[in-house]
Amino acid sequence: MSLQQVVTSNEYTHISKYRTNSEYPITYLSQEGVKFAIRGAGQQPLPGCANIKNGKTLDLSGLTDIEVQDGVISIGAGCRWGAVYDRLQEDGLAVTGARSGNNGIGGLALAGGLSFFGTREGFICDNVVNYQVVLASGEIVNANAQEHSDLFVAIRGGGNNFGVVTRFDIRTFKQGPFWGGAVFYFPDSFPGQIEALVDEVTKDDADVETHIMISLFFAAQFGRVMGLNQVYYTKEVGSPKVLEPFTGMQPQVEECNKMRMMSLKEAAAEQEAMAMTGVRCAYMNTTIRPDVATIKAASDIFSKALEQVKGFEGIVSSFTLQPYPKSLLQKTNKSDDETILATAKGVIEAIDKEAVAKGQDVAYKYLNYAFDFQNQIGSYGVKNKEMLQEVSRKYDSEGLFQKGVPGGFKLFT
Ligand SMILES: Cc1cc2nc3c(=O)[nH]c(=O)nc-3n(C[C@H](O)[C@H](O)[C@H](O)COP(=O)(O)OP(=O)(O)OC[C@H]3O[C@@H](n4cnc5c(N)ncnc54)[C@H](O)[C@@H]3O)c2cc1C
Structure with missing residues (x-):
């Protein structure tokens, strides 16, 4: 859980104790004008999206059937x-x-x-x-x-x-077992990884079994920038050729190469183990077309900005390209937030500017990795936003989930 979600905790209402429609606290909350948050597992590191100050948090964690x-x-x-x-x-x-x-x-x-x-x-x-x-x-x-x-x-x-x-x-x-894991390597290979990624995803016959995430990251504990690929082939095929460009680069940290056959349960456990919990953490994302020059420019923007935050205690800062890329920052001290968040925002804005200049921009911002300065709902486009507003007026005519639930990205802002 992101620490920003913990520190805003106020009063919890466990929804699982309500068994019938009329008992659900929604009507009570709307009548009383109480502001509230809705919380699944509280894993989204956007401050206040699943938590609230001076209000109630509807905690769904008891609904485990x-x-x-x-x-x-x-x-x-x-x-x-x-x-x-x-x-x-x-x-x-x-x-x-x-x-x-x-x-x-x-x-x-x-x-x-x-x-x-x-x-x-x-x-x-x-x-x-x-x-x-x-x-x-x-x-x-x-x-x-x-x-x-x-x-x-x-x-x-x-x-x-x-x-x-x-x-x-x-x-x-x-679904049977599948091939996957993590490979750690050195930053000199990262531009080649960008080329390989763009090459694979732009193929007309791109393989539907692949799942590829490539990252450049800095971790204070290692004191250096490294490359990290987390790649999967979702069939029971060992060392598939399509993944070779992402697993076979040299040099790499051989003892950290974790490619193997695994179950979904094992793959998810490995991802869970690699994630840090209970830390100050923020995600920001943007979407650009798969264009090598634009992505290399984005990677350079990230590397340059990294110099401003490298000195912060315990920082992990990562630039990740997925089918939807994201920027991710993890850090420990609240006092560092201002600089770190401003730097990350600057990176996203510079990447967007570069993408526009190269004609490779895409409006879409993924909700899960968006941060509060981003116009996430607006990124769906005018027509889609209007459609969402229309559905909201129909199912929530008083705007309970707009005014009563201020956390997250809202439809009328
Ligand atoms: C280590 C890590 C790994 C991740 N891996 C992935 C990944 O593989 N794929 C991916 O897409 N994302 C991933 N994310 C992003 C993550 O999935 C999101 O942050 C997600 O929102 C967390 O889900 P949650 O149920 O814990 O949400 P919460 O933090 O509890 O809530 C997020 C938002 O959803 C709303 N919400 C949650 N449940 C409900 C509900 N039942 N009804 C109404 N509103 C609700 C909340 O009000 C809030 O606005 C990862 C994040 C972390 C930290």
């Missing part, structure tokens, strides 16, 4: 993906979910959601067949392709703007 039936897994909103993978492994099944087993369900399945299987199966929200939602009125509805289909469309990327989702029904698929 998991049921598998007819190829669909029903997941209580308080679960973590690790528990979901444990359950599915019993049946040789898998689902699109977070790469780290520690992540909550709602933050991903309401934002889009990137998984190991994204290239083959799409966003996590593309795989949700039904959301069970508590609306502003207190009514519990199902949103799916047949019922409340406008809400079903809006909620996939709409975050906490439409209601409290208490259950997610997600399609499963057969």
Whole structure:
């Protein structure tokens, strides 16, 4: 959990103690005018998005039921993906979910959601067949392709703007072990990695089994910049040729090469172990076209900015390219926040400027990795924003989830 989410804690209401529609606290909260936050696992490091000062936090962590039936897994909103993978492994099944087993369900399945299987199966929200939602009125509805289909469309990327989702029904698929892991190498190879990534993702016949994340990072504990690739091939094929450019570069830190055959559960546990919890942490992201020159310029912007924050105690600062790239900062001292956040914001703005200059810009900003200065909902485009506002007026005419739930990215700002 990000430390910024912990420090804003105020008063918690565990939603699992409410058993019937009329008992749900939504109507009480709307009548009393209490401001509140909705919290899955509290893993999104955006201050105040799942937490609130001088208000109530609806904590969903008690909703932990998991049921598998007819190829669909029903997941209580308080679960973590690790528990979901444990359950599915019993049946040789898998689902699109977070790469780290520690992540909550709602933050991903309401934002889009990137998984190991994204290239083959799409966003996590593309795989949700039904959301069970508590609306502003207190009514519990199902949103799916047949019922409340406008809400079903809006909620996939709409975050906490439409209601409290208490259950997610997600399609499963057969999945065996797959190849993957991490490779550490030296920064001189990073430009070549950018070229290899662009080459792979721009192929007409790009392999749908690949999942590739490449990073350049600085960690105070190592005192130097390193390259890190986390790459996967989601079939039971050892050392697939398509991943060779991302695993075989030389020199590399051979003893840290973790490429191997693994289950989904093991892959998620490894990601969880590599993530730091309980630290001051911020994510920012932007989207650009897969253009080598623009990405190399972005990497140079990051490397230059790094010089301003390298000296901070315990800092880990990372520039990560995913099918959707992100910038990630992790750091320890609150007093360092101002410089670190300003530097990261400067990096994002400079990358955006460079992308515009090269005609490689894309408006979209991924909700899960966006920060408060970013116009995340606006990045969906005018028409989509209007559609989301329309659905909000229909299902939440008093604007409870706009005014009463101030955290996260709102529809009318
Ligand atoms: C170590 C680490 C690994 C990560 N890996 C991935 C990854 O593989 N793929 C990826 O896409 N992202 C990843 N992320 C980003 C992460 O998934 C998001 O930060 C996500 O929002 C966390 O989910 P959560 O349920 O804990 O959300 P929270 O922090 O609890 O909430 C996030 C937002 O969603 C809202 N929300 C949550 N649940 C509900 C609900 N049931 N109903 C209504 N609103 C709700 C909250 O109000 C809040 O605005 C990672 C983050 C970390 C720290």
